[in-house]
Amino acid sequence: MKMCKFMFIMNFLFLFSMFMFLLGLYFMVMNLVFMFEWELFELNSSMILMLIYMDWISCFFMGVVLLISSMVFMYSKFYMEGEVNLYRFMYLLFFFVVSMLLLIMSPNLISLMLGWDGLGMISYCLVIYYQNVKSSNSGMLTVLMNRVGDVMILMSIVWMINYGTWNFMLYNMYMVNDYQMQLVCFLVFMGAITKSAQIPYSPWLPAAMAAPTPVSALVHSSTLVTAGVYLLVRFSNLMYGMFFMKFLFILSVLTMFMAGVSANYEFDLKKIIALSTLSQLGLMLMILSIGLDLISFYHLLTHALFKSLLFLSAGILIHLMNNNQDIRMMGNLIYYVPLVVVIFNISNLSLCGMPFMAGFYSKDMMAEVFLMYKFNWLVFFFFFFSIGLTLSYSLRLSWFSVVSFFNMGVCFNLYENVYMMLSMFILSLMSLIGGSVFMWLMFSIMHLIYMDMIFKFMVLFFMMVGMMFGIFMYKLNYLIYGMNLYNFMWGMWFGVNLFTYGVILNFLNKSFYMLKVYDLGWFEELGSHGIYKNIISLSNLNLFIQFNNLKSYLFEMFFLLLILFLIF
Incomplete structure (x- = not known):
């Protein structure tokens, strides 16, 4: 019965993707843009709105996402058929697609944040799906690096309250040279390069290969890693000519080159394909940074x-x-x-x-x-x-x-x-x-x-x-295997070591030292364990006195009277 539900979902996604392709073609021919708006509540003269923005760009992208997700659902039904938690996996996959659709349709940073954060949260659940140490480490690296981008989007939401609305589509033509909008665009740019895994946030993308292969097919083609590129395409009219676009150009070129070199030294099949995704993302962002946003979207x-x-x-x-x-x-x-x-x-x-x-x-x-x-x-x-x-x-x-x-x-x-x-x-x-x-x-x-x-x-x-x-x-390969050059090429220019071990190794060493010296050392000796040992020794002394003869009590009484006599 449940499998029939998933087949229904798969067929629905496929038919809906065909509908979105036709709708996008209609919008393109008729040059139409639809915007649906619901006011939820008002806060300090700023309206909290739920917005849906439909044009041919969003329709085509939604059609591609829905087509790929429907094929992944059909594929997963048989690829994961021996799994105990198959239905949980399918539900997570479905909500992952819904989060991406919500991000595509949102011209509002508030509603966009729902899809953006939904992608990050559900991707963490999917990366740790196999529940082992490697999956846990990969999931933690993925979610922590993506949280940096989430914080940047939250800061841009806070800053855009000055304008009275979070609908960034209204600012495309009118606030190009505004200084405060440059700050908002810079925060969006920082969020986008973390989601699209550009240098220095590249190590999380090959690490996310710990997820099942159908998840990788969805994540690395049209959902999680492309969210940053799609957001920059939407902000491209505002960002063109700003100072950080040159910075984006340098980062994307280096990312493209680094991923291409690392893929030639990798032997893990999924990681090679992940590094090729990283290379193509660098290519898209490099073309976008010189103002060719439509070709980048293509x-x-x-x-x-x-x-x-x-x-x-x-x-x-x-x-x-x-x-x-x-x-x-x-x-x-x-x-x-x-x-x-x-x-x-x-x-x-x-x-x-x-x-x-x-x-x-x-x-x-x-x-x-x-x-x-x-x-x-x-x-x-x-x-x-x-x-x-x-x-x-x-x-x-x-x-x-x-x-x-x-x-x-x-x-x-x-x-x-x-x-x-x-x-x-x-x-x-x-x-x-x-x-x-x-x-x-x-x-x-x-x-x-x-x-x-x-x-x-x-x-x-x-x-x-x-x-x-x-x-x-x-x-x-075999000549330089023992050299640091091999580790440099294979390890994404030491990026894996720098941004994983390099960030947390000192903290782990300090915490291990404090555990040995304080928690298992002096605090243990002076605290609970030391008090316990003293109580045991005193109770043993008392027990020895109680089991001894009358001479011990008389000696103790005489000693006590002597002390009282000397004091008073």
Whole structure:
């Protein structure tokens, strides 16, 4: 009966996603924007409102989120079928999607905070779902780093009470140069980079891989990590030209480069895909920081489609290989699960930017538009080389899963589930045609960019350079394994150590010292344990006196009388 409810929810989400796509298309053609407003109560002449803002951007994004979540529900029904707490998992997943929809529809920072905080709280519950030490540590790292962004959003809510309303859509055109609005935008910017895991908040994103794979497919494609990008897209008219957009540009370029290098040294399948998500988030925010918010949103939609498919296909490989995530144990899987490997490589090639797949249209457009801006050679190098590293770790994944030898043990059971494959087939279809469809819809005037041949082929050239660099790093892997350079590359530029151990290690050492010296030392000796020992010794003395003969009582009485005589 309960499973029928979940199938109903899955079908409802899928139909609702189709409705949102059609509604977004209608809003785009008719150039419409709807805003629904309910006044809850009034506080100090500031009205607390519940707002829903509907335009083609929110409708398209909600359609993508609902489509992916419906496929994840279908996938989870069979992926998690042996779990004891399956229904709790499904409910958490449903409320996670509802929180994201609430965030998308909210132009008000108060109602947006409900979705924003709901995402953080439920993501913590999903990361610690397996209830072991690793999941607990990963969940705590995730929730504490996200709380920094939550505090920034709360501070922006407090500051915006000066304007009389928290509806930031009303300020897009009129308060661009206002000094106080710059402070609000800076706080929103700080909240967005924590949610989107930019440097220095990057370590929580690979750590969140402790969650089940269907959660990772939802989190890393269209919900939690994209919330920061979506918020910056909404604030882009206010933020364009402000001082911290240059800061965002530097952070996003470094994040993109760092994630690409780290992914080439990682052997955990889910962490490689998580680092690729981090690289793509850096790419979106870098394009957004130079004022191309619509192209950034376009890549956000296409990335959600193929990244969710990549996680779902990786989840099947992990599930079938006895929960093994080490890519060195895989190989030659095309002979065992051909359909899964084909879909896995479709999403992988779409991530690379293979021509005429979903990722090609957005990435090629971003690269060619970027060439038309005036930046120095170092920025150009980091940008194009990071795109090349995407090809490097994607082909590395394909090599280990398809070409290399099968290194798993003899006891394995490889098969393909029909319903799991159905959800992946729908997403693979979107990964093939989604990029072109969204480009035809969103850019009514086609972007035909004319360049010299050397610039036109620069994207392809740097992709080849990145692929060769990835092969070179793999060959040098065993030479630099014992060096700190390997830990630097693999450990996200020491980010994991700096922002986990580096923050709490001194406090843990001090607390351990205080535990040994005070709690288990002097406080124990002078406190409860010391008092207990003294009472025991005195009671033993009293017991000895009571069990002794009359001579002891007489001696004690004589001694007491002697003391009284000497005193008085």
